[in-house]
Amino acid sequence: MRLRLLGKYVIQTVITLTGISFIMFAITMLGTEDLARQIITGAEDAVVSQEQIDAVTRELGLDQPFFVQFGHWMLNAVQGNLGFSYMARKPVVDKILESLPATLSLAALSLFLMTLLSLPLGILSAYHRNRLPDFLIRGVTFFGISIPGFWLGLMLLWFFGLKLGLFPIVSSTIRWDTVFLPALTLAISMTAKYTRQVRSAVLEELGQDYVMGARARGMSELRILLREVLPNALLPLVTLYGLSIGSLLGGAAVVEIVFGWQGLGLLAVKAIEYRDIRLLQGIVVWIAGMYMLINMLVDLSYALLDPRLRRKEVPHE
Amino acid sequence: MNTTVKLMISAALTGAALLGLSGCGGKGAPSDTLRVGVTNFADSLEPTDNYFGWVVVRYGIGECLTRFDEQMKPQPFLAESWRVSDDGLTWTFRIRDGVAFSNGRPLTAEAAKASIERVFEKSDRATTYFTYDSIEANGQDLTIRTAMPVPGLPGILADPLFLIIDTSVTDRDYRKDGPVATGPYVVKSFSRSHASLEANPHYWGGEVPFRHLEIPSIDDPNTRALSLQSGETDLIVNVSPGDLPLFEDKGKYTISEISSLRSVLARFNVAPGHILSDQRVRDALISACDRRTYADVLLKGTFIPGGPAVPPSLDYGFNELKDPNAYDPERAARLLEEAGWKDTDGDGIREKDGQKLELNYVYYSSRAELPLFAEATQADARKVGIDIKLQSVDYNVLDGMSKRGEYDLIISNILTANTGDPEVYLNWYWKTNADGRNPQNGSGYSNAEYDALSDALAVEFDPARRRDLIIRMQQILLDDGAAIIYGYPKTNMVFSSRIEGARILPADYYWITKDIRPAGL
Numbered sequence: 022m023r024l025r026l027l028g029k030y031v032i033q034t035v036i037t038l039t040g041i042s043f044i045m046f047a048i049t050m051l052g053t054e055d056l057a058r059q060i061i062t063g064a065e066d067a068v069v070s071q072e073q074i075d076a077v078t079r080e081l082g083l084d085q086p087f088f089v090q091f092g093h094w095m096l097n098a099v100q101g102n103l104g105f106s107y108m109a110r111k112p113v114v115d116k117i118l119e120s121l122p123a124t125l126s127l128a129a130l131s132l133f134l135m136t137l138l139s140l141p142l143g144i145l146s147a148y149h150r151n152r153l154p155d156f157l158i159r160g161v162t163f164f165g166i167s168i169p170g171f172w173l174g175l176m177l178l179w180f181f182g183l184k185l186g187l188f189p190i191v192s193s194t195i196r197w198d199t200v201f202l203p204a205l206t207l208a209i210s211m212t213a214k215y216t217r218q219v220r221s222a223v224l225e226e227l228g229q230d231y232v233m234g235a236r237a238r239g240m241s242e243l244r245i246l247l248r249e250v251l252p253n254a255l256l257p258l259v260t261l262y263g264l265s266i267g268s269l270l271g272g273a274a275v276v277e278i279v280f281g282w283q284g285l286g287l288l289a290v291k292a293i294e295y296r297d298i299r300l301l302q303g304i305v306v307w308i309a310g311m312y313m314l315i316n317m318l319v320d321l322s323y324a325l326l327d328p329r330l331r332r333k334e335v336p337h338e
Numbered sequence: 339m340n341t342t343v344k345l346m347i348s349a350a351l352t353g354a355a356l357l358g359l360s361g362c363g364g365k366g367a368p369s370d371t372l373r374v375g376v377t378n379f380a381d382s383l384e385p386t387d388n389y390f391g392w393v394v395v396r397y398g399i400g401e402c403l404t405r406f407d408e409q410m411k412p413q414p415f416l417a418e419s420w421r422v423s424d425d426g427l428t429w430t431f432r433i434r435d436g437v438a439f440s441n442g443r444p445l446t447a448e449a450a451k452a453s454i455e456r457v458f459e460k461s462d463r464a465t466t467y468f469t470y471d472s473i474e475a476n477g478q479d480l481t482i483r484t485a486m487p488v489p490g491l492p493g494i495l496a497d498p499l500f501l502i503i504d505t506s507v508t509d510r511d512y513r514k515d516g517p518v519a520t521g522p523y524v525v526k527s528f529s530r531s532h533a534s535l536e537a538n539p540h541y542w543g544g545e546v547p548f549r550h551l552e553i554p555s556i557d558d559p560n561t562r563a564l565s566l567q568s569g570e571t572d573l574i575v576n577v578s579p580g581d582l583p584l585f586e587d588k589g590k591y592t593i594s595e596i597s598s599l600r601s602v603l604a605r606f607n608v609a610p611g612h613i614l615s616d617q618r619v620r621d622a623l624i625s626a627c628d629r630r631t632y633a634d635v636l637l638k639g640t641f642i643p644g645g646p647a648v649p650p651s652l653d654y655g656f657n658e659l660k661d662p663n664a665y666d667p668e669r670a671a672r673l674l675e676e677a678g679w680k681d682t683d684g685d686g687i688r689e690k691d692g693q694k695l696e697l698n699y700v701y702y703s704s705r706a707e708l709p710l711f712a713e714a715t716q717a718d719a720r721k722v723g724i725d726i727k728l729q730s731v732d733y734n735v736l737d738g739m740s741k742r743g744e745y746d747l748i749i750s751n752i753l754t755a756n757t758g759d760p761e762v763y764l765n766w767y768w769k770t771n772a773d774g775r776n777p778q779n780g781s782g783y784s785n786a787e788y789d790a791l792s793d794a795l796a797v798e799f800d801p802a803r804r805r806d807l808i809i810r811m812q813q814i815l816l817d818d819g820a821a822i823i824y825g826y827p828k829t830n831m832v833f834s835s836r837i838e839g840a841r842i843l844p845a846d847y848y849w850i851t852k853d854i855r856p857a858g859l
Contacts, residue, residue, distance in 0.1 A: 191556055281531070
């Protein structure tokens, strides 16, 4: 059964990735009449000779029909070759791998900070429903959701970096002190979202009969919270968590630009700026692949986390 | 319960606070270290790849035979002098005595020859600048023979593509460690995000002022400005206009600013059948545009107001040229009347033979100033009875539209002369597209005198005569009202009072030089 399920996922993934690749390829190649000149001059709008334009057009096969170009690209892509980045003069796969440590460390720390903040805040808000702490927390989360990331990032840099001097402003290397402010920027907006989700999930569980039953049996509130309520309340959050991980693994462009954090988001922006379409295509496929992988893991994790789903599997065996 | 929750919250907050406090500032570098905040596009220091040679020169690692001065004229650098034969085919460069590579090996004409030949082996771009028949080395004399005259060769050799490296070094990864060259600094480690360099012990130009050089890549201009304010960098390149007032305190900072090599201009479609084929309408439209206000107010002084096609950073007669279409809205209205455009129905827009005076203006938004210029033109044109319809397009389709002439006005921000000479730029936009030989000129603009001057320029060696030809070509463009030249963006670097000697030049290659030293040295 598990194998069949896995097989289904793999087939789904292949079909979806092919579709995404096609759409992405079509969009990036459409309306690029003078792609060769733009590839040569990158972000600079400079005049270049027709010979140079012709050479690059030939080199990249841009004079071939669209489907031939797409076919070539797909054939290489399935062999793990996503093409050559014109901007970096190295394989696209290498460029993506280079950006991974920055992206992973930022994603991990921001998720950690978000969990550290949103769980207690969400629970507190639920336990004090419609009382002062709840209003305060909801008010703050409302602002947290509304604040644009680039502004928050700059303000954190200004306050913690320039005014207090606690953190460096330049984050060009991956270190504990350089990753903290970008991670906090991401964590604050995510925390605002998650605190509200945790609150409503905990509220829903608190109203369940089993909580009343547990209290009647004299179980301590801490035990009820940790052993009974939290596991049930967190289940619906797993999907949201998965989506957040997927999005973080695709890079957080705005925050990465502000902090100069060399992750995938910044790489994608650079690829657009320099019209490096092969790199851009590679990044899009990577992001799509990550989303699908995380979604699959989330689906599979339900079976582990929710005993009801495990039991449902039995009659099919 | 409440106690538990409170405990959890305090744990979380304490954790966050601890994380916060654990950060360390990293300010105040030792006085023998120079820290420069830049934007960097290069992943590699191989000078023949892409435009990566720019970074090798910018970071003070490599140098060329010649270098551009503040007027973009080639000056001696590793070559102390040069001469060209009477037939214009043989150039002899005298290599400076006493120059050594960073490994101590002396720079000879033989080494320079090998370096230039390597560029031709490895880069496709080299042959688009010039091709040679032979290169010979004799002591310190380097002789380059070309089949066709190459009037701009000294300027071409100032392009970082042709920076001189020690090709005898083979056990080195140029991409990561950089080439062995003659600049004041040598690479300790390099990545796109951060470069660490050290003083070159064999530097020919005297003792290098800093022992260490750290170059973090900070892409966001606001963050770059913050890094200078916080003292984490001593020098930053390209501060955004909005941030410049932060550095007005002359006791703490110095701003070095100059007109770049770019022009922002809107070309006119003058092909038959287009409204702008009538010169009076073109002149009227240019006269209606208050370019000084655009530069000073709209662009907050970050532009120099436009006039001639070539920016004032290049010595091609900026101050001698006469713009017949200076700002004069009354003249604009008069010219339109003369051309038969009158507002007969009182709606503020002029008509002629039942046709409204309506123009289609194509722009793109990826450069922030372009929509501003477009909208300002629209507003000013309306005051004299011209209705401009703005059409925003993606940058990717701009060239195609420009070649096919699908516009009345089309704006661009263009680099006019990266080898110090605007010949390609002037031909590209305005030389007659006879038999499709100059497809970039889709405007229908054609002037026989202009074409003749362009042909003469192609074979003219003498710098003074070239300058004269280019000035005459520009005057024709001004007299013909061929385009609105809006202005020329300025470029800048800002540095703290900790250092001195930094200076921005129009060629975007010279950021870190031996002249940058600790203040008071």
